[in-house]
Amino acid sequence: MSEKCMIKVEVCCGTTCFLLGARELLALADDPPAAWQGRVEVIATPCMDACNGNRFSGSPYVRINGTLLSGATRDLVEQRVNAIMAKPQPERSAEQ
Numbered sequence: 332m333s334e335k336c337m338i339k340v341e342v343c344c345g346t347t348c349f350l351l352g353a354r355e356l357l358a359l360a361d362d363p364p365a366a367w368q369g370r371v372e373v374i375a376t377p378c379m380d381a382c383n384g385n386r387f388s389g390s391p392y393v394r395i396n397g398t399l400l401s402g403a404t405r406d407l408v409e410q411r412v413n414a415i416m417a418k419p420q421p422e423r424s425a426e427q
């Protein structure tokens with residue numbers, strides 16, 4: 332994640348998630364909402380193993396800043412990311 336990006340969106344592109352909608356979610360990488368520019372990184376990842384144990388019904392899975400989201404849709408991902416962006420960010424230390 333680049334220095335300027337504060338939100339990382341990992342889209343599972345394992346077979347199950349890809350077949351159940353990950354392709355549409357990856358469009359967020361090419362066509363993100365304008366407010367996301369330079370602040371949100373959308374990347375594809377291999378199977379997150381969240382589908383193991385017959386949990387296919389939760390696909391597609393997305394991880395947003397480390398938090399797993401099941402049944403992800405473009406609208407749901409946008410809502411979650413926008414909610415994170417709306418939160419006040421902690422001040423960064425001058426010592427970093």
Ligand code: FES
Binds near residue numbers: 344345
């Ligand atoms: S294919 Fe997405 S969690 Fe396994």
